[in-house]
Amino acid sequence: MKRVLLILILALLCISCVDSDTNHTRAAALQAGQVLINGAGATFPTPIYSKWFSEYHRKFSNIQINYQSIGSGGGIRQMIEGTVDFGATDGPMTDEQLKQAKTKILHFPTVLGAVVPAYNIAGVTQEINFTPEALAGIFLGKITKWSDPELKKANAGINLPDQNIVVIHRSDGSGTTYVWVDYLSKVSPEWKSKVGVNTSVNWPVGLGGKGNEGVAGLVKQTPNSIGYVELIYAIQNKMGYGKVRNAAGTMIKADLASVTAAAAGAVKNMPADFRVSITNAAGKDAYPISSFTWLLIPSKIPDAAKKKALTEFLQWMLTDGQNMVEALSYARLPKEVVATEQKTIAGIQ
């Protein structure tokens, strides 16, 4: 047995040697003026973040930003535990979560996304108009037929069939669900009290599909169904989707401009920490089911090199970076938000 123990100890020693070797190489890299920044979080903005980080690395070759798209939940958890330099999330952190974190955490909106209702109704090729009441009713299971008066009222001239509605939602926890139910709970008090807001909820009705592709696949295959997908996904896959009536009473179709307008409409009530939901935003041209996605940055960064790199990156992201977002179908931040964010960056210590 003694010998066995000896071998175990030797094995452990070997492992620790290997470990310290990698530390050495990392230290060597840092000595040469390299800055390595690690982040993790939301999957929704991953395409634009990857683009930004690689463009930024091309510009400043000494700065390497690694991003792992492990989901908003994981991003928030790692941020609270301080295992990453920055996090990313599709839903703002709650007060309770902010309290758990060791340092104060700042939210920086980066781009905007939107969620659209996609449907498949036998014999209907026109664009359907949805009132907030209709959407909430369908997803609460109260409106069960396409021929419901609430739907007919907003869609004069469209022959909606007398068929049962099949509701399809995301089965995986996701920022898309968060935005969708956040909107529903703003327009429907019943939704707010019965179901609430989270990345995954206890759905009153419906089938679950995994990911945007799962929901889109189910909607395409199931006659008389309705689901919700990210605007980007709908645009890239050329899916049809409906218009939604906004707070000002206009029926509006989601596109990059109407999503940015939603953020502009919310500027007046924007809190200093940017933790704001912009669903059901004011403004004639605002698409009501829109949302920011945020970077989570600690307000105190002890490592001077990292602090410099991160703050400079944020500045770049708000200026040059914003010009790249529309090519990837994200909506850009309105000017007012960019201006306030730039002030906040100066506060990072």
Next chain:
Amino acid sequence: MRPLDTIVAQAGAPRRARTFRQRLLHGDQIAHAVTFVFAATIILITALLFYELYSGAGLTRQKFGWSFLMGRIWDPVALEFGALPFIYGTLVTSVVALIIGVPLGVGAAIFLAELAPIGVSSGLAFIIELLAAVPSVIYGLLAIFTLVPFLRDDVTPVLQSTLGFLPFFQGVSYGVSLLAGGSILAIMILPFIISISREVLLAVPQDQREASLALGATRWETTWNVVVPYAKAGIIGSIFLALARALGETMAVTMVIGNDPKINLSLLGPGYSIAAAIANEFTEATSDMHISALIELGFVLFCITIVVNAVARLLILTTTRRAKA
């Protein structure tokens, strides 16, 4: 090859005189230690897994206790968690998979091992083993695009017109359902049942068959009354291996089961399985209670697998004992 004189010297010397260094060189000690470490690692990993799942689920264990297993509501907003719909979905899809998969698999194995010409048998066996290597997400895609429409448009109407009086085949079907989950699982576990059962049947000694034939039994009587009973323990083993795989399968099931945590008696309705729930919700779970509930689901699945394995052991033990008696 060692020089002759050292061998002679060693043979002449008493065994105990071999020094530690020599024994080390001959590998006994090293082999003993190394294999011991490997074996210990497996036990260590299992124990760690058990401990981690148990302690990670602490929050929900304290709050819900045993009622976690009986609760029917899964509400991440109100932080109320019950695992029953998931346990139900996991068990039902696995049982459906076995009901479809076992007769098909064992039947195919009997044909391949006993009746098919050897060229056909080994060729088919190769293809079946290939099927076992197909990633589950591929099976999931196959299920979404082929199996689900087929079940919805062709199988469901037939089932409802013939067996519609049973509660298992009532209600509206959208294609994605417990039945779809069970069917894709059946396809996925077939290669395991077939290839292991075939190997086991092939390993039955030839004199068993010859003895039976010599007594005047037909070929089928020999197969059914002699060969299959002889290989029973191995066949049961293959079925339980398949069941273990079915219980833990995630990707393919979540793509077609409907992901609705309700207890549907009808196989045509949607359901949810434990593995699918964990895969779906873990990445975006932010509250500690939600994470703890998901870990406890994992713990429940772990316990189900242990129970299934224990039952398998018992069954194999009793069948082999009966065969020997």
